[in-house]
Amino acid sequence: MSGGYRFARFPLVRRSGPLVFRVQCEVCAEIGPQAETGDAAMMWAVLHLDDHPGRELFRELSSTPYRAEPHS
Numbered sequence: 260m261s262g263g264y265r266f267a268r269f270p271l272v273r274r275s276g277p278l279v280f281r282v283q284c285e286v287c288a289e290i291g292p293q294a295e296t297g298d299a300a301m302m303w304a305v306l307h308l309d310d311h312p313g314r315e316l317f318r319e320l321s322s323t324p325y326r327a328e329p330h331s
């Protein structure tokens with residue numbers, strides 16, 4: 260993970276704050292609710308598999324908070 264991204268119009272800077280986790284089914288692309296931990300997010304996969312047998316491929320998504328900073 261980088262500390263930021265620099266674009267011509269503004270830099271995006273990593274800001275403090277927790278990561279956010281979600282889980283996506285790779286068969287139907289449905290995404291579960293946001294959670295504070297990967298373990299909590301993965302609970303959705305269990306429920307999704309109960310509702311849709313055979314959908315056995317999942318992906319954990321974690322997101323990092325950023326802030327766009329104006330040029331000084």
Ligand SMILES: [Zn+2]
Nearest residue numbers: 284286287314
């Ligand atoms: Zn699915």
